[in-house]
Amino acid sequence: MDLTYTEEEEAFRARLRAWLAKVLPTLPARPAAADWPGRRAYDAAWQRMLYDAGYAGLHWPRDAGGQGATPTQHLIFLEETELAGAPYVGANFVGLLHAGPTIAVEGGSEQRARWLPPILRGDAIWCQGFSEPDAGSDLAALRTKAVRDGDAYVVTGSKIWTSHAEVADWCELLVRTDPAAPRHRGISWLAMPMDAPGVTVRPLRTLAGSTEFAELFLDEVRVPVGNRVGAENDGWRVTMVTLSFERGTAFVGEVVACRRVLGALARTARANGRWDDAVLRRRLGRLSAEFTALWRLTQWNVSAARQPGGGVPGAGGSVFKLRYSHARQELYDAAAEVLGAGALDADQEWVADRLSSLSYTIAAGTSQIQRNIVAERILGLPKGR
């Protein structure tokens, strides 16, 4: 049990901090949520800056274009960028945090060379085409089909809730390649170019008013067989790798951000007099314990990932995601208390965050599904009927 960072790690932190102090003041503000092309350009430019400075794909293996840094260095990166208020990963989320890592683990060398460097440079934005109108929590019920025709799959079906689809270049797409096989066995994982003929994107409006996700309609889209990651019909296993990245590591930086917000809330409450309300004060105090513990759990998980065989985050990610998603909602509910009437102002930063926090117990697997995973995969309780 050791929470001290090595000299090398501290040197890395100091270098990163100095770099952030130099570049962050030069950045303009991130465009508003309504301006997706503007956001894409902004997020891509930030990724390019990270790439040029040697901070892109820190923890990815070197043969995948990464820096081969330790998970601890990656942790320091996430902590420092959040503390400094660096731009959010934004449109790069899927590419950097789960499609990329999946390709790094499961992809062939040509696939890695083709797809990973553009993700790291910010040249390629990815989206995730897993969910379908009739296959959300029950992902294995997906029906979008892919029929082999020579050296291509012909894909027909539809996807829903696809984040950043409007601005994405690539989609990690789950398709059914064997309709006769048991449902988990006939699925394949494809990389689909979003500009292929037959792809239609129809933006959906979120409750926050933005078009952060979309519906995809796929009408006989030809995807080369060489774009398949993993074996044909072995897509479910690859998907589990993707999902464990999504749940295991994708929210790390956000915990730091929440701790920062909590401090800001307390100071605001002190300034506007709401601090005198003991009930509110105690809520903030409890949240402080929550986010401190979530950060410690993150450090624990990152340390576990360094143990042998710890490359892909385990089901422990679900433990984290469960507590974190609820704590985040409580945080922004407390923010509403601090804001008073300001909590009804949709343009207020914390109000927008409060709205978006509502998705955390749904996206990336609902809380109910996470509890099933914890119960069945960690605690070994029998599968339900």
Add this chain to the structure above:
Amino acid sequence: MDFQLGPEQRALRDGMRELLAGRFGRERLRAAVEAPALDRALWRELAEAGFFALRLPEADGGVGLGLPEAVLLMEETGRALLPGPLVACQLLAGAVDGVATGERIVALAETAVGPEPGAGSGLPPGAGAGPYPGAAGDGPLWEHPADCDALITLGDAEGADPVDQGRAAGAYRSAATDVLCAPFASVDPLTPLARITGIVRKTPLPLDVPRLRREAALLTAAQQLGSAARTVETAVAYAREREQFGAPIGSFQAVKHLCAQMLVRAEIARSAVYAASVTEGVLDVTAAKLLADEAAVRNARDCLQVHGGMGFTWESDVHLHLKRAWLRAARWGGVAAAEEALAAGLIA
């Protein structure tokens, strides 16, 4: 940074788990429920295993380990529901003769609330005698009074040298026979309690009281963690075995979700407790105690629910976990104080 347990830490924990399984298994536990006098032989065995002298320097006959190791051992005692003033004896092994070797047993009590006995009487501090104001209903509690050779009280730094505030002052030692008590029916059958009504004689002890309080809170939190982890296992084991509607109840989602939330609580508490043992920060300890109390109490309740009617019986051990968790939660700072302290930390 490597926050995982090291190989020696794992071995220490496993050794303790084995020792307790052998010496304080289910039968012994249930026997203790009927006759809660402490097992002095076991106490000395713990001492021989280095439990009390764990943190004393090797030069003084100790084991020379630190707070993280003490936390791991305490977690095991919490799992096993081992009774006794273990936290007090761990903390006072270097300060009171005979405690390190298990010959003497001492308990800790907070007397800071309300004026010290003898205050305003003109007597020098430590020589005070007399009842606590409102002692009939409100004096501090003393664990295992019949088993203790001495009681260490932590009071205000009354009369202390202002330069030495919080260090030399505040801790006093009294022989068990010098403590006046009123009977108290403890809710936890494994932890007899008495209410302290007055102290005839007390001697100042040169201890760092704020530090003692912090470490007592942390070690108590570690016991809560052990209990919380144990009740998850107990609930899961029962849920796999017990059948209703022709299937194990653990296949029903409502039961599954109770168990999953129990694990989440225990793991969150574990992260907080272990981290606080490394940083020793006062807010880290406060957060750890808050989360561990919650995990122990709520997990015991959920465990009881998973056991159905069986959970409500004296036969099942679940109530023992719940009652002990309540007792520990009431010690070393309650919920309100912890939340207030953490809130203050946000704007400090």
